[in-house]
Amino acid sequence: MTQPLSLAAIVAVCVATLAIGSYGLRISRATSDFYVAGRQVTPWRNASAISGEYLSAASFLGVAGLVYSRGIDMLWFPIGYTMGYLVLLVLIAAPLRRSGAYTLADFAELRLESRRIRGLCSALVVGIGWFYLIPQLQGAGIALRQVTGWPTWVGGTVVSVVVALAVSAGGMRSITLVQAMQYWVKVTAISLPAFILLAVWRADPAAPSLDPATLWVSAGTGPGSGLYATYSTLLALCLGTMGLPHVLVRFYTNPDGRDARRTTVVVLGLLGMFYLFPPVYAALGRAYASRLPEGARTDGIVLLAPHLLLDGTSANLLSALLAGGAFAAFLSTASGLAMSVAGILDQDVARRLLPRFAGEDLPDRLGIRLATVVGLAVPLVVTWLLAPVGLASTVGLAFAVAASTFAPLLALGVWWPRLTTAGATAGLIVGSVTASLAAGATLLGFTSDDSWLALLLAQPAAWSAPLAFVVTIAVSLLTPGAIPPHTRATMARLHTPESLLT
Amino acid sequence: MAEELTEQTRLGDVYVAGLMRAQLRLSASVLLVAALLLGAVPLALAIWPELRLLRVGPIPVLWLVLGLAVYPAAVIGARYYTRASENLEATFVDVIDKT
Numbered sequence: 079m080t081q082p083l084s085l086a087a088i089v090a091v092c093v094a095t096l097a098i099g100s101y102g103l104r105i106s107r108a109t110s111d112f113y114v115a116g117r118q119v120t121p122w123r124n125a126s127a128i129s130g131e132y133l134s135a136a137s138f139l140g141v142a143g144l145v146y147s148r149g150i151d152m153l154w155f156p157i158g159y160t161m162g163y164l165v166l167l168v169l170i171a172a173p174l175r176r177s178g179a180y181t182l183a184d185f186a187e188l189r190l191e192s193r194r195i196r197g198l199c200s201a202l203v204v205g206i207g208w209f210y211l212i213p214q215l216q217g218a219g220i221a222l223r224q225v226t227g228w229p230t231w232v233g234g235t236v237v238s239v240v241v242a243l244a245v246s247a248g249g250m251r252s253i254t255l256v257q258a259m260q261y262w263v264k265v266t267a268i269s270l271p272a273f274i275l276l277a278v279w280r281a282d283p284a285a286p287s288l289d290p291a292t293l294w295v296s297a298g299t300g301p302g303s304g305l306y307a308t309y310s311t312l313l314a315l316c317l318g319t320m321g322l323p324h325v326l327v328r329f330y331t332n333p334d335g336r337d338a339r340r341t342t343v344v345v346l347g348l349l350g351m352f353y354l355f356p357p358v359y360a361a362l363g364r365a366y367a368s369r370l371p372e373g374a375r376t377d378g379i380v381l382l383a384p385h386l387l388l389d390g391t392s393a394n395l396l397s398a399l400l401a402g403g404a405f406a407a408f409l410s411t412a413s414g415l416a417m418s419v420a421g422i423l424d425q426d427v428a429r430r431l432l433p434r435f436a437g438e439d440l441p442d443r444l445g446i447r448l449a450t451v452v453g454l455a456v457p458l459v460v461t462w463l464l465a466p467v468g469l470a471s472t473v474g475l476a477f478a479v480a481a482s483t484f485a486p487l488l489a490l491g492v493w494w495p496r497l498t499t500a501g502a503t504a505g506l507i508v509g510s511v512t513a514s515l516a517a518g519a520t521l522l523g524f525t526s527d528d529s530w531l532a533l534l535l536a537q538p539a540a541w542s543a544p545l546a547f548v549v550t551i552a553v554s555l556l557t558p559g560a561i562p563p564h565t566r567a568t569m570a571r572l573h574t575p576e577s578l579l580t
Numbered sequence: 581m582a583e584e585l586t587e588q589t590r591l592g593d594v595y596v597a598g599l600m601r602a603q604l605r606l607s608a609s610v611l612l613v614a615a616l617l618l619g620a621v622p623l624a625l626a627i628w629p630e631l632r633l634l635r636v637g638p639i640p641v642l643w644l645v646l647g648l649a650v651y652p653a654a655v656i657g658a659r660y661y662t663r664a665s666e667n668l669e670a671t672f673v674d675v676i677d678k679t
Contacts, residue, residue, distance in 0.1 A: 150632075153646040157618070164614060164654050168607040168661050289638075308622045336666060343658040350651025357647050493604055570596045573603065575669040578676055 083394045084225035084381075087402035091263070092240045095409050098256050099244030121337050125344035127254045128328045130261030132159075132345075133352055134210075134411035135217025138264065138404045140469035141353070143377035145360035149294035151308065155470050156353035158312050160346060162319025162477075167342040170320055172335030173492045173572035180330035181421065182323060182484055189491045190499045191562040198506055199487075200422045203323040204453075205514070206480050207419040210322065211412060211457035212464070213472040217377065218408040219461065220469075224378040225401050234461045237405075238454040241413045245420060246447040254331065260410040265352050267403020271384060271396040272358040278387050279362060286365040293364040307537050311474060314539030318477030321484025324414035327421075334576045359383045377469050380404070416453050423449035464521065471536075475517035482509035482542040486550045494554075495569055498561050501554025509546030513538050599672045603665060610661045617653075621645065 137159060144152035179185035182203055187196035218237040219230030244256070279285050287293075319325060332338040363379040366386035374382055381404065384396035428445035486505045490497045516538035524535075534541065562568070571579075625631055625642075634641040 150640075150642055150646065154622075157646065157650050160651060160654055161614070161618065164658055165611065167658055168610045172665070289640075305622055305626050309619070312618070336669075339662045339665065343655065343662055346651075346658050347655045350654060353651065354648065357643075493600070566593060566596075569600065570592065573596060573600050575673055578673055 081225045081394055081397060081401075083398035084401040087398040088222065088225070088405045091402045091405045091409065092236065095240055095244050095256060095413075096247075098259070099247045121332070121341040121344055123254070123258050124328065124331055124337075124341045125348055126259075126261045127257035127331075128325070128341065128345050129348040129352070130257035130259070130264065130410050131324055131328065131414040132349070132411070133261065133264050133407055134473065135214050135404070135408050136470045136473035137352065137356070138268065138407040139217055139221065139377045139380050140213070140473065141356040142359040142363070142380045143375070143468070144470045145357050146363045146379045147376040152470075153357060154308055154311055155315070155474070156356065158315025158477075159319070160349045160353060161312070161316050163342055163345050163349065165316045166320040166325070167339060167346075170488050170492050171329065171338045171342045174326065174488070175329050175332050175338035176335045176572050176574070176576065177568075178330075180327055181418065182321070182326055182488075183422065183426075185326075185491065186487060186502070189562070189568055190497070190502055191564060192499045195499055195503055195506070197426070198503065199484075200426045202483055202506065202510055203422055204419050205510070206321070206476055206483075207323045207415045207453070208457045208460070209476040209479065209517070210324075210473065211415050211419075211454070212461055213469045213476075214408050214412045214415070215458055215461045216472070217469050218405065220375055220377050221381060221401060221404045221408075224374070224381045225397065231462050233408075234458055237408045237412055238458045240409060241416050242450050242454050244409075245413050245416050246450045257410050257414065260406045261348060263406045264403050264410075265348075267399050267406065268352065268355045268380075271400055272355045274396060275362055275383060275387050276358060279365075282387075288361050288365050293361060293368075304533070306533060306540065310478075310537035310540035313543060314474060314478040314481045314537070317481035317485035317539070317543055318479075320488055321480030322477070323418035324411070327414075327418055336575070356380070362387065412454075416450055419453035420446055420449040423453055465523075472521065475513075475520060475538075478537070478539040478542065479510065479513040479517060481539045482513040482546045485543060486547045490547070490550055490554075492572055494551075495565050496554055496558070496561060497550070497565075498554040498557045500557040500560045501550045501552075504553040505546045505550030508549045509542060512545060513542040516542065595672070595676065599668065602668050606661065606664050606668065610657060614654075614657060618650070 137156065141152070141156050144155060174185065177185055177188055179188050183196045183199040186199040187193065215234030215237055216230070218233035220233070222228055222233030222236065223230050279288070329338050329341075332341055359380045363383050363386065367382075370376065370379075370382070381397055381400050384393040384400070387393070388396070424446045428449050432445055432448075483506050486509065487502055490505075491502070516535040520536045632640070632642055636644065
């Protein structure tokens with residue numbers, strides 16, 4: 079069962095990540111460097127890094143798995159992942175960069191002038207980050223099991239350890255370099271085998287038809303393809319992207335607001351190029367194996383596809399390339415998330431608690447290292463305990479929580495001068511409670527039937543995000559006295575081109 | 581003049597409010613067009629399921645639209661927005677510099 083080539087590819091990707099991480103240790107000295115790479119990253123490299131970080135297990139394995147099992151309607155997932163950046167571009171890209179904030183919590187504190195809301199946002203960032211880390215670690219488990227037969231907990235543990243070492247060694251500069259490289263590794267790893275497999279399919283005289291009408295006879299039914307589910311998923315992905323903790327950090331590394339916009343345009347192109355390929359694996363997989371072999375999961379269809387069309391070494395080579403790419407996806411997204419979560423645990427928790435227990439005279443990076451370990455250990459333990467629900471679905475729920483919390487905060491914070499601290503707090507609380515309860519109920523399997531309630535809980539964004547917007551606006555209008563005193567100056571800074579301010 | 585923008589003078593407020601309104605109008609119209617174009621597809625499929633069978637040669641149109649065409653369309657929309665938004669800012673800078 080073990081495929082030595084695939085295993086070698088996975089080991090190579092892990093070692094390369096670690097090597098570049100420790101190289102970063104030598105070039106990142108100051109703390110600001112550690113967090114945001116000194117803010118000197120060009121749009122193309124930054125866009126590669128954003129895309130490299132963003133293309134996660136859900137994109138590399140999950141999209142093909144979903145399309146394989148449920149048909150063409152699942153293409154709304156990659157469309158939503160991409161369109162999220164269009165929404166981010168037109169609503170917040172430049173103003174957010176001009177705010178000078180590099181985390182969501184920084185933005186909330188700066189715009190609303192409240193320490194309390196900062197704390198609330200920090201807690202939410204950690205929650206969403208953990209939520210999003212779970213499918214990355216599950217994906218690693220599925221991929222490693224597919225190529226070695228090892229139990230699923232091994233893959234998640236390997237990814238956690240590599241990410242912990244890389245992040246605590248190098249910080250953000252190395253991560254920018256690693257992420258930019260990871261995008262090109264991933265796009266090569268998914269496109270090259272796709273072209274080769276398509277060529278094999280064309281040359282095969284007995285090739286099965288790739289006609290979707292015959293491949294997915296049942297397409298158009300099932301819980302994921304209803305009109306409500308489609309709209310709710312799209313809304314979650316479009317609004318959720320801007321609220322993901324590891325996405326916003328990258329915008330701070332743009333030199334100014336104009337570059338932040340230009341970077342986002344490149345990101346849209348890079349993501350679109352990547353998403354052309356996962357459906358190829360789904361269609362080929364369907365054509366050659368309408369039923370999966372015993373023990374295989376639909377999320378593993380990308381890694382399985384070469385073996386359906388080819389034998390021996392050539393199949394193993396392609397499979398190895400795909401396994402390496404998949405691990406690049408887990409490592410890059412997980413390190414971006416771990417960095418965001420660890421940054422908050424370090425700043426808001428460790429720096430307050432550590433001196434109390436260990437005295438003032440602490441080694442330089444003890445806090446961030448401890449925070450990284452804790453930040454990864456929690457989701458890892460959860461993956462050991464939870465049965466996986468499906469990578470793209472779990473990721474979808476994390477987007478729904480982000481869409482119901484940070485999307486209203488950011489959109490209204492950037493465009494609406496009458497937003498008050500009370501309104502923003504109320505919106506964050508209502509959005510996070512409703513969306514996470516729905517997500518929790520779905521993940522724990524309380525909603526396996528086909529009822530409307532189950533659908534509303536499995537796809538909460540269509541009601542929870544508008545609810546959060548309405549609550550934020552209504553409470554703000556009811557508390558006009560609580561408009562932060564410097565709102566006008568802050569708004570001016572968010573929207574004024576930098577060239578006027580220097 | 582630049583200081584008036586950040587230091588909350590009446591005049592600065594008026595200018596910034598004007599820029600913000602123009603930018604918000606632009607953003608809202610891009611979002612609206614995108615939402616209408618994208619949102620129409622699932623609705624059309626629900627009303628006319630036979631659209632799924634529409635093809636250009638051997639390839640179903642739906643695959644071409646959802647798997648291919650949306651991505652360049654998104655890039656074109658994003659480029660249009662970025663240019664329009666930079667133009668609004670350039671006009672704003674001109675006005676401020678003349679004042």
